[in-house]
Amino acid sequence: MNVELVCVGTELLLGSIVNTNAAYLSEKCAGLGLSCYFQTVVGDNGDRLARVLGTAMERSDIVIVCGGLGPTEDDLTKETAAKVCGKKMYLHEPSKKAIESFFAYKGMEPTDNNWKQAMLPEGAIVLHNPNGTAPGVIMEMKDVKVILLPGPPNELQPMFEESVAPYLASLTAQVICSQTVKICGVGESKAETMVMDLIDGQTNPTIATYAKTGEVHIRVTANAGDRKSAAKLLKPVVKELKARFGNHIYTTEEDVTLEKSVVDLALANNLTITCAESCTGGMLSARLINVPGISEVYKSGVVTYSNKAKRKLLGVKKSTLQKYGAVSEKTAGEMAKGALLISRADVSVAITGIAGPDGGTEEKPVGLVYIACSVKGKVTVKECRFSGNRNKIRESAVSAALALMRGCILEYYSKVTFGKKES
Amino acid sequence: MNVELVCVGTELLLGSIVNTNAAYLSEKCAGLGLSCYFQTVVGDNGDRLARVLGTAMERSDIVIVCGGLGPTEDDLTKETAAKVCGKKMYLHEPSKKAIESFFAYKGMEPTDNNWKQAMLPEGAIVLHNPNGTAPGVIMEMKDVKVILLPGPPNELQPMFEESVAPYLASLTAQVICSQTVKICGVGESKAETMVMDLIDGQTNPTIATYAKTGEVHIRVTANAGDRKSAAKLLKPVVKELKARFGNHIYTTEEDVTLEKSVVDLALANNLTITCAESCTGGMLSARLINVPGISEVYKSGVVTYSNKAKRKLLGVKKSTLQKYGAVSEKTAGEMAKGALLISRADVSVAITGIAGPDGGTEEKPVGLVYIACSVKGKVTVKECRFSGNRNKIRESAVSAALALMRGCILEYYSKVTFGKKES
Numbered sequence: 001m002n003v004e005l006v007c008v009g010t011e012l013l014l015g016s017i018v019n020t021n022a023a024y025l026s027e028k029c030a031g032l033g034l035s036c037y038f039q040t041v042v043g044d045n046g047d048r049l050a051r052v053l054g055t056a057m058e059r060s061d062i063v064i065v066c067g068g069l070g071p072t073e074d075d076l077t078k079e080t081a082a083k084v085c086g087k088k089m090y091l092h093e094p095s096k097k098a099i100e101s102f103f104a105y106k107g108m109e110p111t112d113n114n115w116k117q118a119m120l121p122e123g124a125i126v127l128h129n130p131n132g133t134a135p136g137v138i139m140e141m142k143d144v145k146v147i148l149l150p151g152p153p154n155e156l157q158p159m160f161e162e163s164v165a166p167y168l169a170s171l172t173a174q175v176i177c178s179q180t181v182k183i184c185g186v187g188e189s190k191a192e193t194m195v196m197d198l199i200d201g202q203t204n205p206t207i208a209t210y211a212k213t214g215e216v217h218i219r220v221t222a223n224a225g226d227r228k229s230a231a232k233l234l235k236p237v238v239k240e241l242k243a244r245f246g247n248h249i250y251t252t253e254e255d256v257t258l259e260k261s262v263v264d265l266a267l268a269n270n271l272t273i274t275c276a277e278s279c280t281g282g283m284l285s286a287r288l289i290n291v292p293g294i295s296e297v298y299k300s301g302v303v304t305y306s307n308k309a310k311r312k313l314l315g316v317k318k319s320t321l322q323k324y325g326a327v328s329e330k331t332a333g334e335m336a337k338g339a340l341l342i343s344r345a346d347v348s349v350a351i352t353g354i355a356g357p358d359g360g361t362e363e364k365p366v367g368l369v370y371i372a373c374s375v376k377g378k379v380t381v382k383e384c385r386f387s388g389n390r391n392k393i394r395e396s397a398v399s400a401a402l403a404l405m406r407g408c409i410l411e412y413y414s415k416v417t418f419g420k421k422e423s
Numbered sequence: 424m425n426v427e428l429v430c431v432g433t434e435l436l437l438g439s440i441v442n443t444n445a446a447y448l449s450e451k452c453a454g455l456g457l458s459c460y461f462q463t464v465v466g467d468n469g470d471r472l473a474r475v476l477g478t479a480m481e482r483s484d485i486v487i488v489c490g491g492l493g494p495t496e497d498d499l500t501k502e503t504a505a506k507v508c509g510k511k512m513y514l515h516e517p518s519k520k521a522i523e524s525f526f527a528y529k530g531m532e533p534t535d536n537n538w539k540q541a542m543l544p545e546g547a548i549v550l551h552n553p554n555g556t557a558p559g560v561i562m563e564m565k566d567v568k569v570i571l572l573p574g575p576p577n578e579l580q581p582m583f584e585e586s587v588a589p590y591l592a593s594l595t596a597q598v599i600c601s602q603t604v605k606i607c608g609v610g611e612s613k614a615e616t617m618v619m620d621l622i623d624g625q626t627n628p629t630i631a632t633y634a635k636t637g638e639v640h641i642r643v644t645a646n647a648g649d650r651k652s653a654a655k656l657l658k659p660v661v662k663e664l665k666a667r668f669g670n671h672i673y674t675t676e677e678d679v680t681l682e683k684s685v686v687d688l689a690l691a692n693n694l695t696i697t698c699a700e701s702c703t704g705g706m707l708s709a710r711l712i713n714v715p716g717i718s719e720v721y722k723s724g725v726v727t728y729s730n731k732a733k734r735k736l737l738g739v740k741k742s743t744l745q746k747y748g749a750v751s752e753k754t755a756g757e758m759a760k761g762a763l764l765i766s767r768a769d770v771s772v773a774i775t776g777i778a779g780p781d782g783g784t785e786e787k788p789v790g791l792v793y794i795a796c797s798v799k800g801k802v803t804v805k806e807c808r809f810s811g812n813r814n815k816i817r818e819s820a821v822s823a824a825l826a827l828m829r830g831c832i833l834e835y836y837s838k839v840t841f842g843k844k845e846s
Contacts, residue, residue, distance in 0.1 A: 027438025112626030281712025282705025289704025
């Protein structure tokens, strides 16, 4: 069974707000085993909305419409949808009473246009809205169900959970399960080439790759009659991916980010981490510190943007800066060593590079970044060449630093080199 | 002239990511005076994409398609769009060379599927992508232009700014001028209330408000036969906004961010800046350091996440931490003072707060953040209460810190208090 989303709102078409309702509803519907092939955004305009609804109702089994149920003149969703579905409107007494109580509770007087919200299409299932004055609506036609939900997320989400999800679950017998294999240190095209044969032969489960900055995610999705059978379909494919990508896989958990996998690795080995950043200027620390519970792992870090700060705070030698420059393997290494000394952490990462737009030379172009990682004094330095604008280069450097940190800790503690375990 | 957006990606239909490209493109198109009536999201599926493109090309003057230009099998956008537009594909040598250089620079080998990205529709305008391997494409038909852009925002946005915006501007005889008045330190609903009368009466210019984290942008858009006339229409409205929001306006320039306005203010007053961050963990420094040419202003900063680091690196008193706690006005103030001492900067900002999800109490709930700013020793501390998840709270704190820094520097140097000048 498939579902289509129609989000109504001029503010979406103007880009004033981001369409988080679409992401929320899509994810929920996928979890219920419904395929979503189309999402449309249309403004508060009767004709255009009617056209979009007509198209959606022809090609989809379920149409979820959100927004435009408010009390103002602009709000046309319910009237338009009723017309397209051939339903008359009537005053729904329980909704009128609910609106009265809602205003009484807030100590406010309803205005005349509030009663518009109690007008509902004949024969519709009415969904209670405990968080606002617009009730939800389900209209059941022969080949299609049309579901109208209020636009504000704090009204839409509870209504979906309480009323819509159970209704949708009752319509379908299929369940979808998906698992994401997250990989660092392998480029997107290389990763895709490595799984091309699996993608080519895919039917159920399906396999898709997603490129992120410095990472590739491979999502495996299966559908079956129940959760257990779907999970059983996923298992051998995920196992095969693990065999192919080895230690480049940092997680197969949905909510684990690259930074969280590094923090988890540090926690597991009882390690503290510190960062010394030049061109990334705090971005690496900021990503690590976004992991809840980071306080056991990260105590302090420094941003040393100037040469003087590199010398004074990290003890980088004046001669090193003079002979090799601030963006060099040698400086990165000394920064990592100095960072361990001042923080007394177990692991340090230092980043120094040329993020541009200025400051590049033929020998040291914009995008050249050195990343050093020291695990208890054992220093590894990596030279990277990133492309893109200043921010892209910095983001790439941060992802590479996390991947390097992960690799160095793994190697130090398990004698693991990427892809194989040493005997 | 109207524009329609088609965003391609199974990850959007699965709700794995939020459609920020749609919001970005809508806002930019509105700024260019283009009306957007429809946005559609469709998956990486040739048939469905072709149907959506067909519908869009019938009803709109310009169709912007984003996503699905990658090197993998999944990526069908270019091939499908070319087919719908009746264009053959050919190997575009400059794009092939660009891909070769991209990989050579990275010291990597392109895989076979990378060359797919150099295959382009005949007769198309090719848009250079300095941040990735997928070139953008413009296909010009008699009644409709179809523009294909890469999906990753860090590739799409620079390409839009550099190539698409000037192209779109060239299509219309009407000249659209817009100016954005950027405001910090005033909430969204307050700002909206303050301009409601202007919005209600709007025809030309139009006025729209956009809420950003810790900021509100008010865009004024006028259209006229030539640039001079459009600019003339803008002038009185922008003047009125300046009168209403006073010093809360940090810029009216398109490319000036809040952090750039702070850096410019520091440069103008010959000041250096340092940051001492706890819960934001480097985010403030990272935002400042994203401003090109920051090296004159920012030399060093520290991330002091643990109490020990606050004491050792910044000299916060043990008794202060014991009596008032790490998240307190007093600790924030001492952090700011200590930061000036170790960095020898002129201005310091310190942030300490509870970003959650854990660590909140009734007295000090999640979202409580203290921000201190010292300008040459004169310390101001602000208590803030933010809502949202960990990352949202941290982003809000960073924006508030930039606004505070701006306010404190202005006050110190010009005796300006917000909204009025002291006599």
